[in-house]
Amino acid sequence: MKLTDFDFDLPEALIATRPAVPRSSARLLVAERDSLHDGVVTDLVDWLRPGDLLVLNDTRVIPARLFGTRQRRSAQGDTTARIEVTLLEPRADGAWSALIKPLKKVKMGEVIRFSDALSATLVGTDAGQGHLMFNLRGEDFDAALAEAGAMPLPPYIAAKRAADERDKTDYQTIWARNAGAVAAPTASLHFDDALMAALRARGVEMTYVTLHVGAGTFLPVKVDDVTTHKMHAEWGQVSAEAARDIAAAKARGARVIPVGTTALRLIETMARDGGIAPWEGDTDIFIYPGFTFRVTDGLMTNFHLPRSTLMMLVSALMGQETIRRIYAHAVAQQYRFFSYGDASLLLPAGEQTKSTS
Secondary structure, rough: EEEHHHOOOOOOOOOOOOOOHHHOOOOOEEEOOOEEEEEEEHHHHHHOOOOOOOEOOOOEEEEEEEEEEEEEEEEOOOEEEEEEEEEEEOOOOOEEEEEEHHHHHHOOOOOOEOOOOOEEEEEEEEEEEEEEOOOOOHHHHHHHHHHHOEEEOHHHHHHHOOHHHHHHOOOOOOOOEEEEOOOOOHHHHHHHHHHHHHHHOOOOEEEEEEEEOOOHOOOOOOOOEEOOOOOOEEEEOOOHHHHHHHHHHHHOOOEEEEEEEEHHHHHHHOOOOOOOOOOEEHHHHHHOOOOOOOOOOOOOEEEOOOOOOOHHHHHHOOOOHHHHHHHHHHOOOOEEOOOOOOOEEEOOOOOOOOOOO
């Protein structure tokens, strides 16, 4: 299975840099096994059945991108330099793993100042990452980070524009509550209060899991044989309540449909041994064609990068030829791609599900 099997031509103009307004007005491509349907996200009310269970990732994106300065004293006088930091995850020792540009210019023990309130000391390095110990903890740290930090937009957006105040709302789901992600579960960005109310009125059920999306989600696959790719690990949790909700849906014959690949990866990690039970830990599950899905009956997701692990995941769910057809249609119909782009609803069973009422 070659990396080129998951490639396709994507016009630059189709890469979205801002979301649709309102959120639920984004376009939706519904793909059943043998047919494609063009619509908008509010059409979910027609495609989902009473009793269907949506699995939602309630992670909260932190404003993980920081711009600071370091100051160094020498015989020639004081010098300052601009430092760019993207926080990755907290470490057991209290420090944060971070991408630091330029890391090689920062000396061990050197202080980087991000605001009058927030600063950090470089206390270690590992595998191209720095370890930063901040001067604040707990709620004081959260408040200072919210003031000094910017939303960590994906590289393909950040290359075109800087994050701004709009992104603090746009790049966050309406149900975000557990802080820790440095990338959004972007399929969930299409949901607003009006759509949630309409889905509940339809009888669609919802449950929440947590997977803290890491910056590794944007790492390219660098091997030609994709089966040898090593996935990055991310922390996740399926609570006892969520496990009960999923088990109950399965027991009554309802469909379990994760919203986003992060929720899908987490519930399939939980079910690796064939059971449905509370789960917590780091998952590095890699889903590519040939994978056996134990829980997932469908998926709502955005349109993904060529040659990415997410293209491999949707190909595993729908079949490689079907995904090629879906993506060719999406490009031809000028759907908007990636994090702020449009959405797809993938239903591998191929049942005719749209309500005619």
